[in-house]
Amino acid sequence: MRDNTLKYLLILPAVLVVGATALWPLYExxxxxxxxxxxxxxxxxxxxxxxxxxxxxxxxxPAFWNSVQVxxxxxxxxxxxxxxxxxxxxxLLAPGGRLRSGVQTLLILPFAMSPALIGxxxxxxxxxxxxxxxxxxxxxxxxxxxxxxLADPILAFAVCVMADVWGWIPFLTLVLIGGLAGIPQETxxxxxxxxxxxxxxxxxxxLPQLAPVLAVVIILKSIFSLKTFDxxxxxxxxxxxxxxxxxxxxxxxxxxxxxxxxxxxxxxxxMVIPMIFLTYAYAKHVFRRGQ
Amino acid sequence: MTGHQRKQAVKAVQLALILLATFIMLxxxxxxxxxxxxxxxxxxxxxxxxxxxxxxxxEVFRSPYDLGDKLINSSIVAFVTVLFAIPIATMAAxxxxxxxxxxxxxxLVVILATQFVPAVVIILPFFVMFxxxxxxxxxxxxxxxxxAIVMPFAIWMIKGFIDGIPLDTxxxxxVDGSSRLQVIRNIVLPMAxxxxxxxxxxxxxxxxxxxxFALILTNRDAVTLPIGLALxxxxxxxLWNLLSAAGIIIMVPxxxxxxxxxxxxxxxxxxxxxR
Numbered sequence: 001m002r003d004n005t006l007k008y009l010l011i012l013p014a015v016l017v018v019g020a021t022a023l024w025p026l027y028e029x030x031x032x033x034x035x036x037x038x039x040x041x042x043x044x045x046x047x048x049x050x051x052x053x054x055x056x057x058x059x060x061x062p063a064f065w066n067s068v069q070v071x072x073x074x075x076x077x078x079x080x081x082x083x084x085x086x087x088x089x090x091x092l093l094a095p096g097g098r099l100r101s102g103v104q105t106l107l108i109l110p111f112a113m114s115p116a117l118i119g120x121x122x123x124x125x126x127x128x129x130x131x132x133x134x135x136x137x138x139x140x141x142x143x144x145x146x147x148x149x150l151a152d153p154i155l156a157f158a159v160c161v162m163a164d165v166w167g168w169i170p171f172l173t174l175v176l177i178g179g180l181a182g183i184p185q186e187t188x189x190x191x192x193x194x195x196x197x198x199x200x201x202x203x204x205x206x207l208p209q210l211a212p213v214l215a216v217v218i219i220l221k222s223i224f225s226l227k228t229f230d231x232x233x234x235x236x237x238x239x240x241x242x243x244x245x246x247x248x249x250x251x252x253x254x255x256x257x258x259x260x261x262x263x264x265x266x267x268x269x270x271m272v273i274p275m276i277f278l279t280y281a282y283a284k285h286v287f288r289r290g291q
Numbered sequence: 292m293t294g295h296q297r298k299q300a301v302k303a304v305q306l307a308l309i310l311l312a313t314f315i316m317l318x319x320x321x322x323x324x325x326x327x328x329x330x331x332x333x334x335x336x337x338x339x340x341x342x343x344x345x346x347x348x349x350e351v352f353r354s355p356y357d358l359g360d361k362l363i364n365s366s367i368v369a370f371v372t373v374l375f376a377i378p379i380a381t382m383a384a385x386x387x388x389x390x391x392x393x394x395x396x397x398x399l400v401v402i403l404a405t406q407f408v409p410a411v412v413i414i415l416p417f418f419v420m421f422x423x424x425x426x427x428x429x430x431x432x433x434x435x436x437x438x439a440i441v442m443p444f445a446i447w448m449i450k451g452f453i454d455g456i457p458l459d460t461x462x463x464x465x466v467d468g469s470s471r472l473q474v475i476r477n478i479v480l481p482m483a484x485x486x487x488x489x490x491x492x493x494x495x496x497x498x499x500x501x502x503x504f505a506l507i508l509t510n511r512d513a514v515t516l517p518i519g520l521a522l523x524x525x526x527x528x529x530l531w532n533l534l535s536a537a538g539i540i541i542m543v544p545x546x547x548x549x550x551x552x553x554x555x556x557x558x559x560x561x562x563x564x565x566r
Contacts, residue, residue, distance in 0.1 A: 006471055007390035014383030014446060015398070017375075021413075021439035022405035028416035045419065092309050099306075103313050108556060110316060112549035113542050114500035116517040120538060121319045124326070124531055130335050132322055170316060174557050216561060227409045230502040234520065248411045248503075255415050256507055268412040279404045286403065287396070 026272075029265040037262020045261070053266035064267060066242050067250035070157070074246060075225040078164045082221055083214070086169045090176035091202075104177065107170035115167060119234030122163035126150060153243035156236050160244050163231050168224070172217050179213030180206070212285065219282045226274060247271050320542075326535035334531045347536035358537055361519040368430050368515060369498035372437040373491045380445035381487060385475060387446070388453040389461075399447075406443035410503045413439055418507055428513050436504045441494040448493065448559045452486025453479065489552045493559045496545050516541045 033053055036044040057064045093100045110118070125133040126149040138145035149155045183206060191205045229248035232238060238245035238253070245253075247267065255264030326334050328343040351358040387395065417436050418427070426432035456479065464474050480487075505515045516537070523534040549556065 003390065003471055007386045007392060010382040010386035011392065011398070013379045014402075014442065017379055017438055017442055018402055018405055021435060021442070022408065023401075025413040025416040025439070026405075026408060028420075029412050032416060032419075039419075088308075089312055092305055092312070100309065103309060105550070105553060106313065106316065108549045108553045109320060109546055111556070112496060112545040113320070114502065114517050114545075116500075116502045116520060117538050117541055118319075120520055120534055121323055123529070124534070125319055125322065127529075127531075132318070166315070166319065171557075171560065175561060178557050220561060223407050227411075229411060230517075233502070233506070248409060251411045251415075252503070252507075255411075256418070261415055261419060265412075265415055268409065268415065271409055272412060275407050275409065276404075279400075279407045282407070283400045283403055 029268055032262050033266035033269050035262045037260065037265065039259035039261050049262070053263045054270070056263065057267055057270065063242055063245070063250065067245045067247045070243070070245055071226060071228075071247045074157075074161065074164075074228065075222060077161050078168070078225045078228075079218060079221045081161070081165045082168045082172055083218055085165065086172035086176055086217070087214075089169065089173045090180055093173065094177050094180040104174065107174055109170070110167055111171045111174075113167070115230035116234045118163055118167045119231035122159055122166070122231075123150065123235050126159050150236055151240055153240055156240060157244050160232055160235055163235055164225070164228065167231070168221060172221060175217055176210070176213060179210050182213075183209045212288075216282070216285050219278055219285070223275065223278050223282070226271070226278075323535045323538045323542075326531055327539050329532055331530070331532045347532045348540075351533050351536050351540070356519070356522050356533065356537075358516070358519055358540065361514050361516045362540065364430060364433075364513055365499055365515040365517075368433045368437065368513075369495045371430075371434050372441055372498045373494045375434070376438055376441045376445045376494055377449075377487055377491050380442060380449050380490070381480075381483070383446050384449035384453055385479060388450050389458075402443045402446055405439065410440065414504055414507050417504075421508060428509050428511060430513050432508055433505060433513055433515070436508065437498045437501060440501065441497055444497065444559060445490050445494050448490040448555075449483070449486060451558060452483050452490070455486075456482050489555045490559070492548050492552045493555070496548055499541075499545060 032045065034048055034050070036047040036049060037053075038044045093104055113121075122133075125131045128134055128148040128151075131149075134149060147155060149159050187205050187209070188201055191201045196204065227248055228246050229252065232244055232246055232249055233252075236244045238249045242250075248271075251264045251268050251271070254260050254267065325339075325341075327347055328345070329341050330344050330346065333341040350356070386392065387399065392398070414436065417432075421427045421429075421432050426435075460478055460482075461474050464478055465471070469477070500517060501515070502517045505513075505518045509515065509518060520534060520537055520541075523530040523537065552559075
């Protein structure tokens with residue numbers, strides 16, 4: 001067989017699978033977003049509206065705006081905290097040696113945990129009667145001794161952020177350690193010879209060279225933060241009230257609990273838009289790396 | 292303080308911070324491990340010392356929890372997903388790696404992008420379709436949608452491995468009269484085998500931990516382990532000792548697999564953006 005035919009035959013199954021499992025549902029959810037789309041009314045999935053679902057979300061649904069706000073704050077906090085703490089930990093662990101390599105190996109564990117299970121374990125840790133973290137914070141910060149974390153809107157949100165940061169620091173740390181290892185040691189030594197102190201070396205030599213990897217980390221984490229669902233579902237299920245309801249959770253509740261699949265699809269597509277920008281930014285990094 | 296003393300102090304602080312970070316990282320995991328071996332009275336106390344019991348592990352496999360069924364579902368779904376994904380991804384990855392294709396960059400970007408599409412967007416149309424054709428609450432249905440999240444990783448990861456295999460042996464064999472397919476079978480596949488295994492394990496972990504698809508598509512027959520966790524949220528409160536035992540059954544196999552491929556974890560997750 002000629003290579004020219006073969007090369008397209010080889011990608012055909014993958015193209016079909018990606019087309020059927022990812023591109024078709026994307027198209028179909030876009031179509032559904034313009035329909036009445038009630039799960040319990042058979043004809044309504046072909047009954048077209050114009051932009052009603054979208055205008056409904058924007059104009060008449062405070063719960064939609066609430067979930068936008070929750071998702072935005074959640075994303076900013078988790079991306080910021082995870083990146084900063086992971087950078088600190090990466091700098092601590094990068095030098096290597098037996099202890100540091102051992103800790104690096106352990107870092108893989110939280111990341112192999114299913115996010116749903118992370119949600120469960122944090123609900124456990126913050127249980128008001130026998131949660132370990134609950135007890136710990138109660139001793140350290142006395143005003144928090146008698147609060148029920150997950151029943152308070154702000155504290156429940158804080159627990160969600162903590163669980164997310166806990167789950168993602170290990171992975172981002174490993175990525176950043178990889179990035180630090182790629183910085184030529186000579187550049188750092190040269191700066192030290194010139195008399196630069198630790199902070200100057202970090203700011204003027206390490207950080208600029210780490211910037212591309214940091215960009216990858218921030219984009220990737222933003223994407224995952226925006227999508228967050230599993231942990232929230234198991235930890236607070238969006239509550240108390242809607243205090244921790246992210247966009248994914250809002251879409252899930254509207255689509256599956258209320259059966260408003262058309263409306264849910266329109267909100268889902270509103271969520272795709274920021275993803276397109278982030279993916280574009282990410283793809284640029286991947287291909288620059290490949291050249 | 293002399294320079295030497297200062298260095299020592301910095302070292303001590305660093306060490307303390309590393310140990311603190313490790314402690315924070317491990318404590319929720321250790322806590323689950325301890326609770327899984329406690330009887331349900333000990334769970335309600337912050338006890339460090341208790342008489343360990345295996346009763347929780349026995350109970351989660353009994354009715355009404357029947358975690359064994361969920362274990363079988365999770366294993367089959369994850370395994371079959373990988374079984375389909377890896378050969379299909381390998382063929383595509385070889386082609387992307389070795390040939391110039393029309394629209395190659397566009398295709399690779401689209402494949403990358405599908406990975407970033409929120410699962411909740413993909414699952415709504417699948418729910419409607421599966422309801423119409425009777426695939427709700429089946430393993431087959433779950434396997435199909437799992438391919439959506441696993442394929443992009445697999446293609447990018449395996450492409451990375453094949454990119455790393457030098458071209459010379461392949462070219463030499465072609466000169467000696469081997470066909471392209473023979474070259475792929477006799478030279479590329481054996482050399483890429485460790486990479487394929489790594490990608491397979493990576494995809495297995497993703498499929499095993501997958502939550503949202505299973506939550507929406509299953510309710511009784513095809514329920515997987517992560518969804519099974521919800522069984523232990525009874526009216527009288529969460530059954531923490533059982534939840535923890537189930538948690539261990541979910542996470543320990545994945546810990547073992549993740550440690551096996553830890554060198555490639557970063558590369559896989561970032562789709563080659565960081566090596």
